Amino acid sequence: MDISTQNTHVPPPTPQRSGGTRKRGAGATRRGDQIFLGLSRGSGILLLVIMAAIAVFLTYRASLAISKDEGNFLTTFEWNTGLQPPVFGVAVLAFGTVVSSIIAMAIAVPIAVAIALFITHYAPRKLGGAIAYVVDLLAAVPSIVYGLWGALILVPHMNGLYGWLNDYLGWTGIFSWDEGAPRAMLTVGILLAIMILPIITNVSREVFRQVPQMHEEAALALGATRWEVIRMSVLPFGRSGVISASMLGLGRALGETMAVATVLSPSFDIQASLLNPGGGTFAQNIASKFNEATEFGRDALIASGLVLFVITLLVNGAARMIIARRKEYSGANA
Amino acid sequence: MSHAAVAAKRPSTLRGATLPNWSPWAIAAGSLAVAAGIGLAADLQSHIQWGLIAALLFLAGTYGIAARVEGRRQAKDRIATSLVWVAFVLAVIPLVSLIWVTVQRGVKVLDFYFLTHSMGVVADSEPGGGIYHAILGSLEQVALATAIGAPIGVLTAIYLVEYGRGSLAKAVTFFVDVMTGIPSIVAGLFILSLMLMFDMQPFGFAGSLALAILMMPVVVRSTEEMLKLVPNELREASLALGIPKWRTILKVVLPTSIGGITTGIMLSIARIAGETAPVLLLVFGNPFINANPFEGAQASLPLYIYQQYSQSAGSTAAYDRAWAASLTLIAFVMILNLVARGIARWKAPKTGR
Numbered sequence: 137m138d139i140s141t142q143n144t145h146v147p148p149p150t151p152q153r154s155g156g157t158r159k160r161g162a163g164a165t166r167r168g169d170q171i172f173l174g175l176s177r178g179s180g181i182l183l184l185v186i187m188a189a190i191a192v193f194l195t196y197r198a199s200l201a202i203s204k205d206e207g208n209f210l211t212t213f214e215w216n217t218g219l220q221p222p223v224f225g226v227a228v229l230a231f232g233t234v235v236s237s238i239i240a241m242a243i244a245v246p247i248a249v250a251i252a253l254f255i256t257h258y259a260p261r262k263l264g265g266a267i268a269y270v271v272d273l274l275a276a277v278p279s280i281v282y283g284l285w286g287a288l289i290l291v292p293h294m295n296g297l298y299g300w301l302n303d304y305l306g307w308t309g310i311f312s313w314d315e316g317a318p319r320a321m322l323t324v325g326i327l328l329a330i331m332i333l334p335i336i337t338n339v340s341r342e343v344f345r346q347v348p349q350m351h352e353e354a355a356l357a358l359g360a361t362r363w364e365v366i367r368m369s370v371l372p373f374g375r376s377g378v379i380s381a382s383m384l385g386l387g388r389a390l391g392e393t394m395a396v397a398t399v400l401s402p403s404f405d406i407q408a409s410l411l412n413p414g415g416g417t418f419a420q421n422i423a424s425k426f427n428e429a430t431e432f433g434r435d436a437l438i439a440s441g442l443v444l445f446v447i448t449l450l451v452n453g454a455a456r457m458i459i460a461r462r463k464e465y466s467g468a469n470a
Numbered sequence: 471m472s473h474a475a476v477a478a479k480r481p482s483t484l485r486g487a488t489l490p491n492w493s494p495w496a497i498a499a500g501s502l503a504v505a506a507g508i509g510l511a512a513d514l515q516s517h518i519q520w521g522l523i524a525a526l527l528f529l530a531g532t533y534g535i536a537a538r539v540e541g542r543r544q545a546k547d548r549i550a551t552s553l554v555w556v557a558f559v560l561a562v563i564p565l566v567s568l569i570w571v572t573v574q575r576g577v578k579v580l581d582f583y584f585l586t587h588s589m590g591v592v593a594d595s596e597p598g599g600g601i602y603h604a605i606l607g608s609l610e611q612v613a614l615a616t617a618i619g620a621p622i623g624v625l626t627a628i629y630l631v632e633y634g635r636g637s638l639a640k641a642v643t644f645f646v647d648v649m650t651g652i653p654s655i656v657a658g659l660f661i662l663s664l665m666l667m668f669d670m671q672p673f674g675f676a677g678s679l680a681l682a683i684l685m686m687p688v689v690v691r692s693t694e695e696m697l698k699l700v701p702n703e704l705r706e707a708s709l710a711l712g713i714p715k716w717r718t719i720l721k722v723v724l725p726t727s728i729g730g731i732t733t734g735i736m737l738s739i740a741r742i743a744g745e746t747a748p749v750l751l752l753v754f755g756n757p758f759i760n761a762n763p764f765e766g767a768q769a770s771l772p773l774y775i776y777q778q779y780s781q782s783a784g785s786t787a788a789y790d791r792a793w794a795a796s797l798t799l800i801a802f803v804m805i806l807n808l809v810a811r812g813i814a815r816w817k818a819p820k821t822g823r
């Protein structure tokens with residue numbers, strides 16, 4: 137029946153016809169409504185079931201592996217699932233994941249906030265719109281392409297920076313370099329920063345755009361410069377939004393697989409220096425160890441994946457809590 | 471005459487001294503010249519160092535001059551402006567380089583032959599071969615994932631917007647949000663744990679399941695936003711005519727928001743088309759053409775890129791193929807994005823009049 141589609145723009149149709157529909161379809165209506173409600177509620181419940189199933193199955197397979205682990209799963213610096221008895225632990229992976237994400241955040245957050253400010257407050261309006269569009273598109277570039285670019289283009293270009301850091305900051309220990317290929321945590325961090333830049337920019341931009349015009353105009357009327365307007369009205373308003381945007385970016389950086397797997401040359405130890413190759417991350421370790429793993433080895437990898445799952449769950453949950461306080465902006469569609 | 475003189479003077483006393491518009495350019499030129507001089511004098515080889523010195527000089531010069539002429543607050547403002555510009559330029563360099571390199575190296579081997587042949591009889595380190603098997607695998611896996619993920623996502627969004635009240639809706643909303651943050655490799659591990667239980671070998675559809683999990687929350691969120699934009703008057707008008715709710719949703723609410731929903735689904739397709747990690751775990755890769763997603767290992771474009779990079783021991787031919795496949799993948803994703811945004815603009819929801 138086309139009656140309802142016409143209703144979108146035309147005022148009431150002829151009364152006889154709609155009356156007729158109701159009488160004829162009263163029983164079917166109920167049933168139709170129930171089926172439809174059932175379907176849509178069912179898919180909502182299905183989503184919850186999937187989340188629960190992820191947690192349950194990962195925990196189950198992980199427990200199979202961890203129960204046979206001779207080392208301490210959380211503190212062992214080894215990954216030997218082939219040994220009898222097997223010894224493996226996630227200490228190195230946890231360290232590498234956290235360090236690379238911290239580097240990425242330290243680089244990406246200030247730059248992303250500056251770009252968001254650039255788009256909303258500095259660039260001419262048309263240029264700002266165009267840049268926002270380009271940033272949107274860049275968020276869609278697949279991570280494997282970033283990985284390929286990072287491994288073949290970024291890595292060779294890092295030698296200069298590594299040498300410079302070693303010359304002037306090598307004494308700190310964190311930036312000492314043994315002249316190896318720069319496939320180390322710092323390069324990974326920089327690549328991750330480039331990858332999470334678009335999402336942090338997008339969400340921050342939305343937040344900055346919602347700063348009440350009145351606040352800015354009031355500050356301007358009091359004689360504030362543009363920077364003072366931003367510091368006194370834009371940034372305080374956007375603080376929680378920027379924090380949650382950063383945590384969304386952090387979630388991405390923690391779970392990023394391919395870009396790390398292509399760039400890092402991994403090893404199962406913790407390097408004091410960010411410039412010497414070594415270490416690993418959860419996701420990278422799974423991707424690079426998977427092919428040679430036996431069934432038991434795969435269970436062990438699943439166990440490390442479970443740790444990653446819990447960490448990202450906590451980070452994302454916290455980000456959502458912060459966003460929920462201000463409902464207007466949510467980064468999920470960014 | 472004296473009157474005019476006063477009028478001309480007044481603004482300047484009120485506003486204080488300002489630097490002329492051309493001053494940033496002049497300071498930039500000056501600092502570049504000085505930096506070049508320092509670079510030559512100290513015999514610095516790297517032009518990046520020259521650039522850094524110039525940038526520092528520019529910041530110091532701007533601050534000094536502006537502080538002298540306009541006051542310190544204005545000087546800070548100018549510094550902030552230049553820093554924002556610097557951040558912008560810093561971010562643009564890698565992104566432009568990424569696109570440029572991919573296009574430049576990708577076109578080398580990208581031709582009709584490349585798109586229509588597989589790697590079946592070509593060793594990874596030799597030239598030749600193509601990505602037909604990978605494109606086929608990618609299309610099948612993504613299509614299956616969409617067939618599963620999109621309806622569930624849209625129905626969940628309908629539940630949340632049209633029916634959802636109470637704690638179930640709240641829980642679904644929260645977990646959809648959390649689900650958007652699941653790393654793709656974890657979704658892959660989940661399906662892997664199921665496959666280990668039933669002792670299955672890798673096949674295409676397993677990858678589709680993981681991709682569907684990654685797709686659902688994105689579809690839910692975008693569809694939800696679109697459904698919320700449909701004005702309540704439309705629903706009320708339809709319900710007031712005695713039309714059942716499910717028909718109202720199907721015939722009034724969905725047609726009104728179909729443009730935005732399509733956009734959301736296409737964007738999520740673009741996102742899962744580039745996922746490598748779950749495909750690596752579940753579909754495994756295969757140099758031969760396998761058109762059956764329900765049996766046997768398949769290839770996929772992102773996985774092909776990774777394997778060409780990692781399994782070829784640095785052969786140029788393999789790198790060329792990886793770049794060409796990257797270009798194909800980026801083109802696919804970008805076209806999806808542009809079309810999706812086009813649809814969004816063309817079929818923007820009609821929000822009241």
